[in-house]
Amino acid sequence: MSKTVDYYLAPQSPWTYLGHQRFVNIAKAAGATVRVMPMDLGKVFPISGGLPLGKRAPQRQAYRLVELARFGKALNLPINLHPKFFPVAGDPAAKLIIAVDMHHGTDAALTITGAVLSAVWQEERDIADAATLAALLSAHQLDAACMALSDTPEVQARYDAYTQSAIDTQVFGAPTYMVNGEMFWGQDRLDFVAQAVKA
Structure with missing residues (x-):
């Protein structure tokens, strides 16, 4: 029986960026079903004790940069x-x-998740800008109608539901991978995710 992975992500997260393609490859190799679940960290953090980057202690902010550079180099991913x-x-x-x-x-x-993450962390592009998002759709031969769809109450309701699901599941950061109810937080836990989806 194939495993299901709930992939809780934030499209502006550098850690999600660093793990994204590896996660996709792991899930594909295992034949796992993935549920792509973007969440609003602005709503998750206050409940889970997390802080937006600018409100974190200086030593935490400094070490974050060290770790991002370290992982980028180790994974051979430009960041x-x-x-x-x-x-x-x-x-x-x-x-x-x-x-x-x-x-x-x-x-x-x-695919579009990977494109969005790369836009921020490689390409100096503004993912809050509609023209940027439309260009990413076009570059990957995806229907331009997705831009209008993204502004509908139906999509907002699903975004809210994913965020609430993250809160209910006690997710506290991005990326988080839930494999049949077991939580793995962070791209540095992907080796464990690989084992869990194969088990």
């Missing part, structure tokens, strides 16, 4: 530690990912 458009609102991109999922399915949702 701009001080992207031009960050911090950035994640809601428009999160809702676009949901719209693509509803219109095209999981594989396309994973």
Whole structure:
């Protein structure tokens, strides 16, 4: 029986960026079913004790940069530690990912998620800008109608539901991978995710 992974992500998260393609490869190799679940960290953090980056202690902010550089180098993934458009609102991109999922399915949702993450952390692009998001859709041959769909109450309701599901499941950061009820937080836990989806 194939495993199901609930993939809780934030489209502006550098850790989600660092783990995204590896996670996609792991899930595909295991034949796992993925539920792509963008969440609003602005609602998750206050409940879970997390803080937005700018409110964290200076030593935590400094070490975050060390770790991002370290993982980028180890994974051979380019990462701009001080992207031009960050911090950035994640809601428009999160809702676009949901719209693509509803219109095209999981594989396309994973593709646009990767494109959004790379736009922030490699390409100096503003993922809160509608023109940027429309260009990402076009670049991956996805229906332009997903932009309009992303603005509908139906998509907003699903975004709210994913955020509430994250809170109810006691998720506290991105990325979080839930495999049949077992939580794995952070891209540095992907080896354990790989074992869990194979088990």
